[in-house]
């Protein structure tokens with residue numbers, strides 16, 4: 001019997017990736033940055049696609065379906081409406097973004113087909129948070145679970161929650177642009193001198209060195225937080241609607257200083273800012289999760305979206321949240337959308353049943369879904385690069401402190417709290 005192959009793709013924003021399913025099972029998944037060595041590479045995931053097809057030993061023409069992790073037209077609608085809503089402010093930003101959309105991003109179909117020579121089947125598009133939710137629920141070890149997705153922004157949604165049963169799920173509520181926990185955190189990432197959509201983990205890592213001295217200012221001026229975890233951001237202090245930066249002069253005035261120059265010396269101020277936004281992020285995540293628990297009555301929670309990469313907040317959800325078990329998609333950022341849309345096509349579009357992995361494990365194979373390298377090829381590379389002494393660190397047949405495991409999809413930050421089944425609440 002012929003097998004059914006589905007390729008999922010995320011691309012053109014950040015963290016491009018590809019994932020291949022064979023009869024619903026993940027056979028390979030990889031992020032483009034692992035091949036190109038460009039962190040967060042946003043280009044079409046040519047190498048990742050090639051790798052996935054090579055693992056399965058198939059050509060693009062043998063794919064049954066190809067899926068893309070969000071809907072570019074809806075995203076463009078949001079961008080256009082935002083510019084129209086703030087005009088004439090925002091023109092410099094529109095002048096930069098507009099041509100890029102006109103020339104490239106609106107032609108996703110064309111670009112995917114160019115990258116998949118010989119593929120003539122359909123290209124299916126899922127909404128951004130549907131892809132995140134699918135990546136959170138389908139590979140989880142739960143037959144039934146609540147789902148919470150939180151990120152910067154997809155098309156319009158910035159957070160969503162819903163319920164999954166068996167081979168499908170439904171998202172019941174969304175929070176919308178421009179109110180976004182991911183963008184709030186990214187604003188502080190920018191202000192403390194780190195790269196947005198990349199350095200957020202550094203802010204999280206900096207937090208324990210600081211004091212939460214700006215928490216009250218954040219609640220009083222920036223975030224109107226409600227009991228259920230929903231909130232409004234005071235756009236008077238942000239610049240992402242109209243400009244090329246995350247924050248503006250009013251934000252500088254509020255925190256009494258300009259943004260830190262990237263790579264300049266870190267001071268106690270940045271540490272205090274990091275601690276403060278981390279505390280607020282954790283509180284919002286806790287309130288959101290408690291609301292989802294109250295509304296769904298579920299025991300299990302699945303998480304995805306870029307904010308679900310904040311493992312310190314996840315730890316608090318585990319210790320203080322209302323759910324008995326948590327499962328977090330290791331590739332919780334947009335790379336995981338490639339996996340999500342592929343599984344969405346398999347289970348929702350094809351109506352294929354879903355089998356929960358027995359014994360409490362998940363369907364991610366430890367997230368070791370990328371290319372593997374033999375110990376000898378890694379040692380040869382090491383010698384070529386002259387960056388280390390292979391004699392010191394390698395011995396024949398030993399893995400030593402080097403890994404010859406397949407590359408992981410997603411961030412290793414989750415390994416500390418992932419367990420089976422899911423993560424048990426202490």
Ligand SMILES: [Fe+2]
Nearest residue numbers: 151305306334
């Ligand atoms: Fe996302």
